[in-house]
Amino acid sequence: MNILTKALTTAAMAAALFAAPANAADDVRIALVVKALGIGFFEAAAKGAEEAAEELGNVEIIYTGPTDTTAEGQIEVINSLIAQRVDAIAISSNDTDALVPALKRAMQRGITVISWDSGVAPEGRQLHLNPSSNALIGNMIVKLAADHLPDGGDVALLSATTTSTNQNIWMEEMNKVLGDYPGINVVATVYGDDLADKSYREATGLMQSYPDLDAIIAPTSVGIVAAAQAVVDAGKVGQVNVTGLGLPSEMAGAIESGASKSFAIWNPIDLGYSATMLAYELSQNGIEAEEGAEIPMGRMGTLTLDDKNEGAMADPFIYDASNIDDFKSVF
Amino acid sequence: MSMRSIPVRELILGGAILVLLALIAGRFPDFVAPGNLANVFNDTAPLIILALGQMVVIMTRCIDLSVAANLALTGMVVAMLNVAVPWLPIPVILAIAVLLGALMGAVNGLLVWKLAIPPIVVTLGTMTIFRGIIFLISDGKWVNSHEMSPAFTGFPRAEIFGLPVLSWTAIAAILVFAVMMARTPLGRSFFAVGGNPHAAVYTGIDVGKTQFLAFVLSGALAGLTGYLWVARYAVAYVDIAGGFELEVVAACVIGGISIAGGVGSVAGAVLGAIFLGVVKNALPVVNISPFWQLAISGSAILIAVAFNARAGRAKGRIILKSAEATS
Numbered sequence: 001m002n003i004l005t006k007a008l009t010t011a012a013m014a015a016a017l018f019a020a021p022a023n024a025a026d027d028v029r030i031a032l033v034v035k036a037l038g039i040g041f042f043e044a045a046a047k048g049a050e051e052a053a054e055e056l057g058n059v060e061i062i063y064t065g066p067t068d069t070t071a072e073g074q075i076e077v078i079n080s081l082i083a084q085r086v087d088a089i090a091i092s093s094n095d096t097d098a099l100v101p102a103l104k105r106a107m108q109r110g111i112t113v114i115s116w117d118s119g120v121a122p123e124g125r126q127l128h129l130n131p132s133s134n135a136l137i138g139n140m141i142v143k144l145a146a147d148h149l150p151d152g153g154d155v156a157l158l159s160a161t162t163t164s165t166n167q168n169i170w171m172e173e174m175n176k177v178l179g180d181y182p183g184i185n186v187v188a189t190v191y192g193d194d195l196a197d198k199s200y201r202e203a204t205g206l207m208q209s210y211p212d213l214d215a216i217i218a219p220t221s222v223g224i225v226a227a228a229q230a231v232v233d234a235g236k237v238g239q240v241n242v243t244g245l246g247l248p249s250e251m252a253g254a255i256e257s258g259a260s261k262s263f264a265i266w267n268p269i270d271l272g273y274s275a276t277m278l279a280y281e282l283s284q285n286g287i288e289a290e291e292g293a294e295i296p297m298g299r300m301g302t303l304t305l306d307d308k309n310e311g312a313m314a315d316p317f318i319y320d321a322s323n324i325d326d327f328k329s330v331f
Numbered sequence: 332m333s334m335r336s337i338p339v340r341e342l343i344l345g346g347a348i349l350v351l352l353a354l355i356a357g358r359f360p361d362f363v364a365p366g367n368l369a370n371v372f373n374d375t376a377p378l379i380i381l382a383l384g385q386m387v388v389i390m391t392r393c394i395d396l397s398v399a400a401n402l403a404l405t406g407m408v409v410a411m412l413n414v415a416v417p418w419l420p421i422p423v424i425l426a427i428a429v430l431l432g433a434l435m436g437a438v439n440g441l442l443v444w445k446l447a448i449p450p451i452v453v454t455l456g457t458m459t460i461f462r463g464i465i466f467l468i469s470d471g472k473w474v475n476s477h478e479m480s481p482a483f484t485g486f487p488r489a490e491i492f493g494l495p496v497l498s499w500t501a502i503a504a505i506l507v508f509a510v511m512m513a514r515t516p517l518g519r520s521f522f523a524v525g526g527n528p529h530a531a532v533y534t535g536i537d538v539g540k541t542q543f544l545a546f547v548l549s550g551a552l553a554g555l556t557g558y559l560w561v562a563r564y565a566v567a568y569v570d571i572a573g574g575f576e577l578e579v580v581a582a583c584v585i586g587g588i589s590i591a592g593g594v595g596s597v598a599g600a601v602l603g604a605i606f607l608g609v610v611k612n613a614l615p616v617v618n619i620s621p622f623w624q625l626a627i628s629g630s631a632i633l634i635a636v637a638f639n640a641r642a643g644r645a646k647g648r649i650i651l652k653s654a655e656a657t658s
Contacts, residue, residue, distance in 0.1 A: 162621055162622060189621075190615060190621065191621045194570075195570075195571075195572075195573060195574075196564040196566055196571055197560075197564060197571075197572065197575075198611075200564060201374065201611060201612060201615060202615050204370075204615070205612070205614075205615025205616045206615070208359075208361060208362075208367070208616050209359070209615070209616050209618065225475070225476070225565075225566055226564060226566070229476065229564055229565050229566075233488070249473070249475055250473055250475045250566070252475065252476075252477040253475055253476030253477035253565065254476070256477055328477070
């Protein structure tokens with residue numbers, strides 16, 4: 001079984017490789033598989049994928065996914081894509097491990113497989129595209145505050161829980177680059193436990209304890225919304241700028257009221273665009289996904305892979321009054 | 332009899348709150364400014380309202396763990412209703428919130444009354460069910476501030492005589508409960524059912540029905556708070572007020588409402604809630620490490636309960652005065 005299967009697979013792969021240039025005239029079919037259909041974030045990613053397809057010229061995007069966010073649903077979708085013999089699958093997975101067998105089968109049939117947004121275990125894909133990296137996020141959250149404080153000022157952090165791993169890593173990364181922002185003083189770090197009422201109370205407490213506070217940085221979606229509401233209720237709009245990581249749909253009110261001048265999160269359009277570009281490069285231009293590889297992704301620059309074949313796309317995207325209306329209905 | 336005319340426990344708790352305020356003022360004087368105290372009261376208003384409802388439930392030897400989930404579900408329903416029908420006037424929204432909350436309370440009450448399932452099991456179950464229903468109706472999505480109408484979010488903030496409506500709602504609830512507990516047959520029957528259910532039956536009180544009504548009251552108040560909460564924080568999602576039911580029970584216990592039933596007072600529940608409210612609002616400004624905050628809140632509860640247990644311990648009654656004298 002082993003040797004025969006391997007030999008056959010090798011032959012099939014070789015045939016596929018040789019066949020590739022001949023097929024180049026036809027459209028390259030790249031499947032963008034999402035966690036579930038009907039989610040604004042992924043619809044936006046599909047928009048980005050279409051943009052990449054237009055730029056590349058000979059690419060057809062198949063935007064698909066299950067109707068609910070289950071691994072079983074995605075496995076069915078993958079099996080049907082294998083049967084359709086698509087050229088590449090770019091997937092945002094519902095389960096790190098459950099999809100591996102199905103995706104392995106796809107790779108054995110010569111289909112390029114990459115994951116983006118929500119990853120698959122390394123054996124189930126060729127590379128994984130992270131929207132950003134901890135270092136980039138850490139830098140971004142302090143940059144957001146500093147951009148509106150040219151003369152420096154006092155800022156405070158409002159985190160989730162004391163044990164929340166990603167929050168702590170981001171704040172650690174932020175402290176590393178704090179020296180690049182002279183005049184920015186971090187006066188306190190408080191924890192809102194990702195509860196609206198506790199975050200609100202902590203933000204109110206910050207404004208009382210530090211009457212000269214200039215900004216509250218909340219790298220958590222519950223915290224940033226609650227802090228913005230606390231600033232509005234305290235009548236400190238214009239004095240205290242609330243910023244950090246949040247979703248446009250949840251933050252639209254805070255931008256409108258002026259409590260938040262800007263905040264950041266990944267841009268789903270860029271994410272879909274980059275995933276498509278990467279899938280194309282791997283599938284058509286024979287680029288190997290390996291440690292240290294630098295893979296071009298059009299207008300988004302290049303992706304550098306680490307030892308787990310993962311890479312970070314870019315800085316989180318900044319949302320403010322100028323673009324919030326375009327995104328608030330998206331995600 | 333003399334115990335009733337001088338509510339010692341409430342006096343001590345009131346004194347403890349004053350001492351606490353003095354300690355906080357030592358580290359952060361602005362905390363005791365009248366304006367800030369009004370803010371603290373306003374922030375504590377939801378806890379006060381829920382503690383009053385929980386009080387009558389605990390008094391009848393039951394417990395309602397579903398209040399926070401009830402609050403969250405009602406909050407989500409009225410928020411979604413506001414998005415769908417933005418012109419719906421606030422009185423209608425209030426009525427819907429109270430009725431929906433009462434309905435959920437009635438489900439708890441019926442299960443306890445008619446099926447005689449232990450209240451802790453019933454409400455533990457409905458707590459999870461209510462949270463599950465929020466997920467089902469909202470699809471896990473948030474209702475955000477820009478989607479709500481200004482009237483909807485503005486109501487609890489509107490000021491009357493310098494205090495927000497949220498605070499006035501709590502004050503109104505306190506007055507209504509004070510009259511109900513002291514002056515109405517229903518209020519007295521809560522004491523009777525919890526104090527001695529068997530004796531209550533002989534006086535013609537239906538124990539199950541009284542417990543049912545306690546759950547309906549608690550549910551109605553949770554529903555009302557649901558709207559106020561969502562409007563105040565201008566956001567509704569599955570997990571709002573997560574774990575808040577334990578704070579409500581803690582407020583009652585600190586306020587001297589006996590988990591064994593039959594003992595308690597409106598003043599106790601209110602002071603218990605205010606005590607917790609002061610602690611919660613003071614911790615962020617007195618600069619105590621967040622790692623200590625939980626331990627401090629927990630210790631305050633334990634000390635209060637230990638104190639109540641000592642004070643509430645029934646002293647042996649001397650039946651034969653002459654025997655005592657001779658021994």
